[in-house]
Amino acid sequence: MATDVEIALQFTPRPISEIAEKLGIEDHYLNHYGRDIAKVDLRALSHNDRQPGKLILVSATTPTPSGEGKTTTTIGLGQAFSQLNESVCLALREPSLGPCLGMKGGATGGGYSQIMPADRINLHFTGDFHAITSANNLVSAAIDNHIYHGNKLSIDPRQIVWRRVMDMNDRSLRKIVLGLGGKLQGIPREGGFDITAASEVMAMLCLAEDAEDLQQRLDRTLIGFTYDGEPVYARQLEITGAMMALLRDALQPNLVQSFEGTPAFVHGGPFANIAHGCNSVIATRMAMQYADWAITEAGFGFDLGAEKFFDIKCRIANLDPDAVVLVTTVRALKMHGGKQKNALESEDLSAVKLGLGNLDKHIESVVLFNKQPVVALNRFATDTDAEVAIIRDRCNELGVAFAETTHHTDGGKGALELAQAVMGSVTQNQPFKPLYDLDLTVLEKVRAVCKQMYGADDVAFTKEAAKDLQLVEQLRLTHLPVCIAKAPSSLSDDPLLHGRPRDFEVTVRAIQINSGAGFLVILTGDILRMPGLPKQPAANKMRLLKSGVIEGLE
Template sequence: MPSDIEIAKTFSARPIDEIADALQIDPAHRMHYGRDICKVSLNALKSPRPRSGRSHLVLVSATTPTASGEGKTTTTIGLGQAFTQLGESVCLALREPSLGPCLGMKGGATGGGYSQIMPADRINLHFTGDFHAITSANNLLSASIDNHIFHGNTLGIDPRQIVWRRVMDMNDRSLRHIVVGLGGKGQGIPREGGFDITAASEVMAMLCLASSAEDLQERLDRTLVAYNYGGEPIYARDLKITGAMMALLRDALHPNLVQSFEGTPALVHGGPFANIAHGCNSLVATRMAMHYADWAITEAGFGFDLGAEKFFDIKCRLGELDPDAVVLVTTVRALKMHGGKAKTELASEDVEALELGLENLDKHIESVQHFNKVPVVAINRFASDTEAELELIKQRCEQHGVSCAVTSHHADGGKGALDLARLVMESVEKNRPFIPLYDLEMPILGKIRAVCRQMYGAHDIAFTKQAEKDLRQIEALGLSELPICIAKAPSSLSDDPLLHGRPRDFEVTIRNLHVNSGAGFIVVLTGDIMRMPGLPKSPAAERMHLNPEGGIEGLE
C-alpha cells in the first residue's frame, strides 16, 4: 500500500468555502487561512441551528495504546467519511497535533491511509498558530512573574513557591528542571523553574474548556501562579497581565475548519494530551460540530482510561454534554502485544497471545459501562490479521453483549467503516444518560481512589509525603470540590508503563497534586509521568525534509 504522503498527493482539497457552505456556516463567520483552511468565529454559535432536530454526539476512544498503533484518529475520520457516504450530515471534532510528537516518536497525527484530514503538512506543522499563541500567552505570564519580583516584588511573591511553569511545543527533556535568573543582579532573581510541553499548559486546558471569550478571561484571572511569603495565593489577575494574554489568544479562540479526503468537515481545535492533561478537543469546537451537523464525532486521547474518563468527568460535566454513542477502537496486533507478543512478531497468527491480550479489551468495555454506556467495538483491521483472530475478538464482544465491526477504513476510506457507522446509528436507540465516576462533593482522596479502582483496576492508592502536603494546601484553598485530572503512563492501565494487558493487585503512587484553578481541576501526577517528553534515539525529524517543489516529505 502507498505511504500516507503518496496517498495524500492523489487527493485535491475542495475550496474550504464549499465545506463551510455544506454546513451552512454564514460567510460572515469565516476567517480564511488560504484556500484550504478557515477559522469559524465563536459568533457562529449564536446563529440559529440550520438543521431541525437535535444532533447526536459520538465519542471514539480505544484500548490501551501500544507501539503497534491502534489508529484511533484514523478510525474517527473513517467513521465520519462513512456517515458522509450514507448521506448523513456529519462533522468531526478533533484535537490539533503537537509539534513535539510530530517531530519525535509519533510523526503526523492527521489520520492514515485513505482516512486522513488535509492539508496534513500544515495541520501537523504550525497550522493556524494556535499552539504558538498558547505558548506565548503562557510564557508572558511566566515573564511577568519574574519581572514583578525583579522590580520590587510588591506582592511579596516567594520565589520558592512559584507554581507556574514555562512551556514550549517541543520535546526537550533538558528543560524539565532549570535555574533562571543567573548572570548577576541585572538578570533577575535566581530560582528553580522548568518547562512543560505546550499541550500540558493550563492555558491550553483553559482555552479548550472555555465557553466564550468572557469565560476564558475569567479563567485566566483566577489562575493560581504562586504563593507569597505568608503562604497566601497569588493569582494571574494580581499581575495585571491577563488582558494582554487575551490579546495573544484572540484568534486561537476560534475553531479551525478543514476536511477529510472525502470532503467530510472537520473542526480541529485545541490539543491537550490525555496522559498529562485532559485529552479532549475544545468544548466550543464540539458544540459547533453539534450545532451545524446531525452527527458530531469526536475522540478522546490515548486509551479510554485516560482521555475518555476525563471527557466524561471533566468536559461532559462542565459542558453539559452526553454522548449518544461510544466507539472503542482496538486491533488484533495491539491485543497480541498485551498478551506478551513482541512488536516484531505480530505478523504471524497467535491465538493464544490474543486470548491473553483480550483481558485489556475486557477492562475497557467494563470501564465504558461504569459510565452507564454500552460501547460499539471497532476492530481496525490490518493485512496480517487472520480470520481466526478476528473471530476470537467478535466472540469476546458477544460475551459482553456489545456489538462490533471489522473496519478497513485505512485501506478503503469511508466504505471500509460503513458497517461500523450503521452499528453506531443503531446504538443511539439504546443510549442511556451518562453517570460520572464520582460526585464533586467527595473528598479529593475519594475521587482519586474511585478513578484508580474503577478505570485502572488498582486495589488502592499510595500518597507520597509531597502529595500529602499538596492535598492539605488544596483543602486550605477551599478547592476540594474540583474534578481531578490524573496524569498517568498511557501504555498501561497502571502507573507502570511496562505492565501491559490487564494488571491486577497494584497500587497507584500519587506523587504530586497541582492546582489548575483556571482550568477548573486538580492535576494528579502518578508514578514517574513527565509533563515534558523527550525525543527518542531516532526522532521522526531526522526523516523529514523540504523537497524542491516546496512540499514536506517524511511527515507520517
Template sequence: MATDVEIALQFSPLPITEISERLGINSDHLHPFGRDIAKIDLKALTQNKQKPGKLILVSATTPTPSGEGKTTTTIGLAQAFSQLNESVCMALREPSLGPCLGMKGGATGGGYSQIMPADRINLHFTGDFHAITSANNLVSAAIDNHIYQGNDLGIDPRQIVWRRVMDMNDRSLRNIVLGLGGKMQGIPREGGFDITAASEVMAMLCLAEDAEDLKRRLDRTLIGYTYASEPVYAAQLKITGAMMALLRDALQPNLVQSFEGTPAFVHGGPFANIAHGCNSVIATRMAMQYADWTITEAGFGFDLGAEKFFDIKCRTANLDPDAVVLVTTVRALKMHGGKLKNNLETEDLVAVQQGLGNLDKHIESVAIFNKQPVVALNRFATDTDAEIAIIRERCAAHDVAFAETTHHADGGKGAIELAKAVIRSVTQNAPFKPLYDLDLTVLEKVRAVCKSMYGADDVAFTKDAEKDLKLVQQLGLTHLPVCIAKAPSSLSDDPELHGRPRDFEVTVRSIQINAGAGFLVILTGKIMRMPGLPKEPAANGIQLLKNGVIEGLE
C-alpha cells in the first residue's frame, strides 16, 4: 500500500490565488507564502457582508493507538461536499512539532484525504507556533529581568505562575531551577516549560475576535503575585505591545487546500487534553463568511475537544454548529472491548459488541448539548460486514444516522454517503445548550463536566487544588468556564481504563488561572502539559531525501 508521502507526490496543488478566488477573497487581502500557502488579512473578515454559512463539528469516540482518523474524515467529508457541488471550506488546527516528531506523527490527514503541502504544514508552516513561543517567552524574560533590575512591582519569585514554552516534547524541562549562574545571571527560582500548544498565548490567539481583543486578553494575563500576594498582570510589565508585534502575522489565518482543491483555513493548534483543543475563532468565522458550509474539528474524543468547543469556544464566540459528526472505527471499538493493538485485523464480533459502550456514551454526550450526531464509520480494509452491521444496528437503536466511509482510499467520493447524511441532519439539530451555567461554583462546573461527559460518580479536590480554588475566589474569577486537562485515552482520568468506565472519581490536583484566555485550567490525574517522547519517536523515521522530499512525516 502506498504511503501518504507517495500518494501526495501524485498531486500538484493549485495556485493559492486560484483557491482564494474560488472563495471570493479579494486579492488585496492575500499574502502568499510561496505558491501554495497564503496568509489572509483580517480585513477580509469585515469586508465580506454575506450571511455566514452553516457549521459542522467533527469529533470522535475516545482515541486509541489504532487511530480513528478524525482529521482524515474531516478532509474527506469536505471533499465530498465539493463533489456534491456545495460551497465548502475547512477550519482546522495547525500541527505541533511535538506530536509530529513524537508519537502521533503528522496531522494533515491521510491517504487520499490530505491537505497540502503536508511537509510544510507539519513542520514550520508560516511560523505561527514560533511567534507564539517567542511572545510567551518574552513574558518570562521580562519577569526575570524586572526582578533583576530592582523589582519595582515587588514580584515574589516563589509565586510566579507564568511558565516558558517550546514546541517540542521534552519531559526533562517540565520542572527546572533558573538563575544558577551567580549574581549576574538572575535570581534563582523554580520554573519549567509547557509545550507551546498548551500555552495561554495560544489559547488567547485562538479565542480572540480581532487584534484589539487579543491585546485586551494579553493585558489581563495573570503572571504571578507580589510579596503581599497581590496579583500581577502582563500589562504591568509593559511588554504586551511587543507581544502584539510578535503576533501580528500569526493572528492572520493560513489558507491551503486538499488534494482535490477544497480550501482549508489552518490556524492555531491547542491540544484538547491539556488546552481547549479548537482552531482559531478568526479562521472559523473566515471560513463561514466565504463558504456555505464550514467543517471544523475538535481534538481527541467528544468528552475533551467537543465539550470545550461548546462550553468555551461557542459560548465565547457566539457560535452554534448545525451538525455534529462522531467518528469511530471497528478497530477502536475492538480495543475498547478488550483486544490488543496487535490483534485487531481478525474478525471479533464479541469485542466489537463489548466496545460499543464507548460509542453509546459519546452519542449520549452529544445529546446533552441538544444535538443529534451522524456516526461516521471510518472503514479499514480488514473490517468485516458483520462487524460493521453491529455498529450500524447500535446507531439505529439510538435513532442516529450512520454512514460508512472510505475516504482514506477513495478521497471525497468515499464520503459522499456521509456528506448527504450530514446535510439531512441539519434540520434535526436545535440551538446548543451549554453543559453548565457560568454562575455556578467552580466545583459545580467541574462536577457537571465529570459526571455528564465522563460518567464519573464525583470529583475529589486535593489540598493543592483547594488552595488554588481559594485564589480563584479571591480574584473574583469564579464566573469563568472550566477547561479540564485529562487523559485523552480514557473517559476517566486514568489512561488505562478503556471502554465505558463506571464507578470512578476524577481527582483534581491543581487549577491554573488563564485570565487572558478566559478560562480555568483544571488539571486532573497525572496529566502533564509538557509531553515526553516515546521509546521510538516518529523523528527516528524522518529523512530529507536528495530530491528535497521529506520521508516518514506521516
C-alpha cells in the first residue's frame, strides 16, 4: 500500500488564488506564502454580508493507539460535499511540532483524504506557532526583567503563575530553576515549560473575535501575585502592544486545500486533553461566511474536544452546529472491548460487542447537548462485514444515523453516504444546550462535566486544588467556564481504563486561571501540559531526500 507521502506526490495543488476565488474571497485579501498557501486578511470577514452557512462538528469515540481517523474523515467528508456540488469549506486545527516529531506523526489527514502541502503544514507552516511561542515568552522575559530592575510592581517570584512554552515535547523542561549563575543573571526562582499548544496565548488567539478582542484578552491575563497577594496582569508590564505586534500575522487564518481542491482554513492548534481543542473562532466564522457548509473538528474524543467546543467555544462565540458526526472504527471498539493492538486484524465479534459501551456513551453525550449524531464508521481493509453489521445494528437500535466510509482509499467518493446522512440530519437538531450554567459554583460545573460527560460517580479535590479554588473565588472568577484537562485515552482520568468505565471518581489536583482566555483549566489525574517523547519518536524515521521530499512525516 502506498504511503501518504507517495499518494501526495500524485497531486499537484491548484494555485491558492483559485481556491480563494472558488470561495469568493477577493485576491487583495490574500497574503501569499508561496503558491499553495495564503493568509486571509480579517477584513474579508467583515466585508462579506452573505448569510452564514451551516456548521458541521466532527468528533469521535475515545481515541486508541490504532487511530480513528477523525481529521481524515473530516477532510473526506468535505471532499464528498464538493463531489455533490455543494459549497463547502473546512476549518481545521494546525499541527504541533511536538506530536509530529513524537508519537502521533503528521496531522493533515491520510490516504486520499489529506490537505496539502502536508509537509509545510506539519512543519512550521506560516509560523503561527512560533509567533505564539515568542509572544508567550516575551511575557516571561518581561516578568524576570521587571524583577531584576527593581521590581516596582512587587511581584513575588514564588507566586508567578505564567510559564514559558515551546512547540516541542520535552519532559526535562517541565520543572526548572531559572536565574542561576550569579547576580547579573537574574533572580533565581522555580519555573517550567508547557507545550505551545497548551499555552494561554494559543487559547486567546483561538477564541478572539478580532484584533481588538485579542488585545483586551492579553491585557487581562493573570501572570502572578505581589508579596501582598494582589493579582498582577500582563497589561501592568506594558508589553501587550508588543505581543500584538508579534501576533499580527498569526491572527489571520491560513487557507490551503485538500487533494480534491476543497478549501480549508487551518488555524490555531490547542490540544483537547490539556486545552480547549478547537481551531480559531475567526477561521470557523470565515468558513461559514464563504461557504454553505462549514466542517470543523474537535480534538480527541467527544468527551474532551467536543464538550469544550460546546461549553466554551460555542458559548463564547455564539455558535451552534447544525450537525454532529461521531467517528469510530471497528479497531477502536475492539480495543475498548479488551483486544490488544497487535491482534486487531483478525475478526473478533465478541470484542466489538464488548466495545460498544464506549460508542453508546458518546452517543448519549451528544444527545446531552440537544443534538442527534451521525455515526461515521471509518472502515479499514481488515474489517469484516459481520463486525461492521454489529455497529450498524447498534446504531439502528438506538435510532442513530449510520454511514460506512472508505474515504482513506477512495477520497470524497468514499464519504458520499456520510455526506448525505449529515445533510439529512440537519432538521433533527435543535439549538444546543450547554452542559452547565455559568452561575453554578466551580465545583458544580466540574461535577456536571465529570458525571454527565465521563460517567463518573463524583469528583474529589486535592488540598492543592482546594486552595486554588479559594483563589478563584477570591478573584471573583467563578463565573468562568471550565476546561478540564484529563487523559484522552479513557473516559475517566485513568488512561488505562478503556471501554465505558463505571464506579470511578475523578481527582482534581490543581486549577489554573486563564483569565485572558476566559476559562479555568482543571487539571485531573496525572495529566501534564508538557508531553514527553516516546522511546521511538516519529522523528527517528524522518529523512530529507535529495528531491526535497520529506520522508516519514505520516
